[in-house]
Amino acid sequence: MESGAKGCEVVVSGKLRGQRAKSMKFVDGLMIHSGDPVNYYVDTAVRHVLLRQGDEIKPTDGSLETAFVSDL
Numbered sequence: 001m002e003s004g005a006k007g008c009e010v011v012v013s014g015k016l017r018g019q020r021a022k023s024m025k026f027v028d029g030l031m032i033h034s035g036d037p038v039n040y041y042v043d044t045a046v047r048h049v050l051l052r053q054g055d056e057i058k059p060t061d062g063s064l065e066t067a068f069v070s071d072l
Contacts, residue, residue, distance in 0.1 A: 007031040015053070 001008060007029030015021050032038055 001028055005029065014051070016051075 008027070009031050010026045011023055012026075013021065013023035016024065032042060
Protein backbone atom coordinates (compact mmCIF):
# COMPACT_ATOMS: atom_id res chain seq x y z
CA MET A 1 0.00 0.00 0.00
CA GLU A 2 2.92 2.34 0.65
CA SER A 3 4.22 1.87 -2.91
CA GLY A 4 1.07 3.21 -4.56
CA ALA A 5 -1.28 0.24 -4.76
CA LYS A 6 -5.03 0.88 -4.53
CA GLY A 7 -5.69 -2.35 -2.65
CA CYS A 8 -4.27 -5.66 -1.59
CA GLU A 9 -5.70 -9.05 -0.62
CA VAL A 10 -3.71 -11.91 0.88
CA VAL A 11 -5.30 -15.35 1.35
CA VAL A 12 -3.46 -17.88 3.51
CA SER A 13 -4.91 -21.40 3.51
CA GLY A 14 -3.95 -24.74 4.96
CA LYS A 15 -3.26 -26.18 8.38
CA LEU A 16 -2.32 -22.96 10.14
CA ARG A 17 -3.14 -23.20 13.83
CA GLY A 18 -4.52 -26.69 14.26
CA GLN A 19 -5.17 -30.04 12.66
CA ARG A 20 -8.05 -28.83 10.49
CA ALA A 21 -7.32 -26.73 7.41
CA LYS A 22 -8.83 -23.28 7.11
CA SER A 23 -8.23 -20.11 5.15
CA MET A 24 -7.57 -16.62 6.46
CA LYS A 25 -8.11 -13.53 4.30
CA PHE A 26 -6.39 -10.18 4.88
CA VAL A 27 -7.72 -7.20 2.88
CA ASP A 28 -6.56 -3.59 2.75
CA GLY A 29 -7.81 -0.86 0.43
CA LEU A 30 -10.08 -1.30 -2.60
CA MET A 31 -10.16 -4.55 -4.59
CA ILE A 32 -12.31 -5.38 -7.61
CA HIS A 33 -13.43 -9.00 -7.86
CA SER A 34 -15.84 -9.20 -10.79
CA GLY A 35 -16.21 -8.06 -14.36
CA ASP A 36 -13.82 -7.55 -17.24
CA PRO A 37 -11.60 -4.92 -15.49
CA VAL A 38 -10.24 -7.70 -13.26
CA ASN A 39 -8.38 -9.07 -16.29
CA TYR A 40 -6.64 -5.73 -16.89
CA TYR A 41 -6.12 -4.11 -13.49
CA VAL A 42 -5.55 -6.93 -10.98
CA ASP A 43 -2.21 -8.72 -10.68
CA THR A 44 -2.13 -12.11 -8.96
CA ALA A 45 0.70 -14.19 -7.53
CA VAL A 46 0.90 -17.53 -5.72
CA ARG A 47 3.58 -18.48 -3.20
CA HIS A 48 3.86 -21.86 -1.47
CA VAL A 49 5.37 -22.05 2.01
CA LEU A 50 6.14 -25.25 3.91
CA LEU A 51 5.20 -24.90 7.57
CA ARG A 52 6.23 -27.07 10.51
CA GLN A 53 3.68 -29.88 10.91
CA GLY A 54 4.70 -31.28 14.29
CA ASP A 55 7.38 -31.85 16.88
CA GLU A 56 10.09 -34.44 16.49
CA ILE A 57 9.94 -37.03 19.27
CA LYS A 58 13.02 -39.14 18.55
CA PRO A 59 16.45 -37.47 18.83
CA THR A 60 18.24 -36.98 15.53
CA ASP A 61 21.31 -39.03 16.52
CA GLY A 62 19.15 -42.10 17.14
CA SER A 63 20.33 -42.89 20.68
CA LEU A 64 17.40 -43.16 23.06
CA GLU A 65 19.59 -44.18 26.04
CA THR A 66 21.33 -40.82 26.29
CA ALA A 67 18.15 -38.85 25.72
CA PHE A 68 16.61 -39.71 29.10
CA VAL A 69 19.69 -39.72 31.35
CA SER A 70 19.52 -37.13 34.12
CA ASP A 71 22.38 -35.58 36.10
CA LEU A 72 21.21 -36.89 39.51
